[in-house]
Amino acid sequence: MTQPAQGTSPSQQTVPLRRRGPSGPAAPAPAALTAAKTPAPTPPAPAPTPSAQPPNRPNPIRFGLCGATGGGKTTFLASLKIAVGEANQRPGERWAITSTDQASLNFIIDREQELIVGRKFPVATTTDTRLHWAIDGTLPPPPGRPGFLRRNRPPEQVSFTLDVEDRPGGTFLLNANDPNNPFTLSDAALDQLAHADALVFLFDPMREIGRSDTENSNWLYFNKLIQTLKMRLWNTGGLVNGRLPHHVAVCVTKFDNPAVFLPAFHARLIDIDEDGTPRVPADRAEEYFSWICEQIDRQAVDSSTEQFRNLLASELLKEHVYYFGTSSVGFWTQPGGRFNINDFQNFERVNNEWQLRGKIRPVNVLEPLVAIERTIRLGHR
Numbered sequence: 321m322t323q324p325a326q327g328t329s330p331s332q333q334t335v336p337l338r339r340r341g342p343s344g345p346a347a348p349a350p351a352a353l354t355a356a357k358t359p360a361p362t363p364p365a366p367a368p369t370p371s372a373q374p375p376n377r378p379n380p381i382r383f384g385l386c387g388a389t390g391g392g393k394t395t396f397l398a399s400l401k402i403a404v405g406e407a408n409q410r411p412g413e414r415w416a417i418t419s420t421d422q423a424s425l426n427f428i429i430d431r432e433q434e435l436i437v438g439r440k441f442p443v444a445t446t447t448d449t450r451l452h453w454a455i456d457g458t459l460p461p462p463p464g465r466p467g468f469l470r471r472n473r474p475p476e477q478v479s480f481t482l483d484v485e486d487r488p489g490g491t492f493l494l495n496a497n498d499p500n501n502p503f504t505l506s507d508a509a510l511d512q513l514a515h516a517d518a519l520v521f522l523f524d525p526m527r528e529i530g531r532s533d534t535e536n537s538n539w540l541y542f543n544k545l546i547q548t549l550k551m552r553l554w555n556t557g558g559l560v561n562g563r564l565p566h567h568v569a570v571c572v573t574k575f576d577n578p579a580v581f582l583p584a585f586h587a588r589l590i591d592i593d594e595d596g597t598p599r600v601p602a603d604r605a606e607e608y609f610s611w612i613c614e615q616i617d618r619q620a621v622d623s624s625t626e627q628f629r630n631l632l633a634s635e636l637l638k639e640h641v642y643y644f645g646t647s648s649v650g651f652w653t654q655p656g657g658r659f660n661i662n663d664f665q666n667f668e669r670v671n672n673e674w675q676l677r678g679k680i681r682p683v684n685v686l687e688p689l690v691a692i693e694r695t696i697r698l699g700h701r
Contacts, residue, residue, distance in 0.1 A: 380481030384513040387522030388541040389489030392573045394442045398431030399648040403682040412460030420452040439676040453482045480693045494544045514552045518567040518692045526574050528616040537624035563637050569688035571646040596657040600645035609643045644688050650681030
């Protein structure tokens with residue numbers, strides 16, 4: 321079940337909050353005239369299929385979503401529509417998300433209602449579900465050169481199709497012979513991941529904290545998968561200097577869990593935005609990931625986290641890897657949106673079940689997708 325692990329109690333120590341400004345990631349030829357007085361009726365246009373692209377829409381950017389069991393994949397997708405709504409509150413931004421088939425519509429509506437009305441985390445995924453969403457947005461114009469006014473520059477238009485599968489985490493172990501793991505990843509699913517434009521890796525630090533030597537690490541969920549994708553692309557000449565060509569967003573999940581957040585906050589790796597939202601500054605996100613891994617290594621039962629870092633360095637193109645501190649449900653804030661270091665956890669134990677406390681405010685759920693879209697479309701870094 322996609323639920324947070326039990327966190328430590330928030331520290332009572334008062335730490336000055338550092339504040340930062342808002343972050344910036346031929347018309348067809350006329351038909352020939354006929355002698356007939358009444359033109360033949362035009363046949364109705366066929367109904368669009370989920371794979372069809374509307375006119376003038378860029379080709380879809382294909383994302384693959386990967387992560388361990390309980391790592392938050394379903395909650396990440398469930399909070400996407402909420403993240404789009406939150407982004408519309410930022411000055412100069414306008415966003416819309418559209419489901420392109422019935423399965424995707426059912427998923428986004430049902431899971432969103434679980435979060436908001438039921439105040440519960442979505443149940444664990446047990447089957448593969450193909451999901452398609454079109455995301456359209458407008459970003460404020462980028463800063464101009466010195467001497468040029470920003471207001472004279474046009475806003476940036478963002479348009480992409482998110483085409484992913486929500487899969488059980490156990491499929492990424494690629495261990496079909498394990499009787500304790502009923503999930504497998506088909507050849508078609510492997511081909512989809514191999515030929516995706518980008519991959520989103522959900523790295524779950526809570527899986528590593530206190531992990532026993534009989535539990536699977538994050539590394540085990542990614543190692544065989546990456547090696548298998550490389551083998552498939554090698555056979556088709558798709559590797560780049562022996563590495564996967566994909567753009568990869570490494571999202572360190574459960575950013576809001578006290579066991580993760582408090583040590584990072586006291587290490588001065590987190591800023592508080594003007595809207596009261598804690599964030600890892602973009603220019604320190606890779607440092608944040610390395611710091612998390614070092615903290616885990618100090619108490620780890622094996623070298624899995626070190627191997628995960630080595631895997632990213634050796635099998636991916638460094639210039640194609642991006643890091644984010646991600647929370648699908650965000651932080652509890654006091655009335656007025658004030659962040660309190662002594663009371664920020666947005667989930668609590670009620671009748672022996674995890675329940676959400678308040679408003680869902682996703683952190684870095686939409687942003688990794690937009691950052692990769694901008695990089696692929698425009699060559700931004």
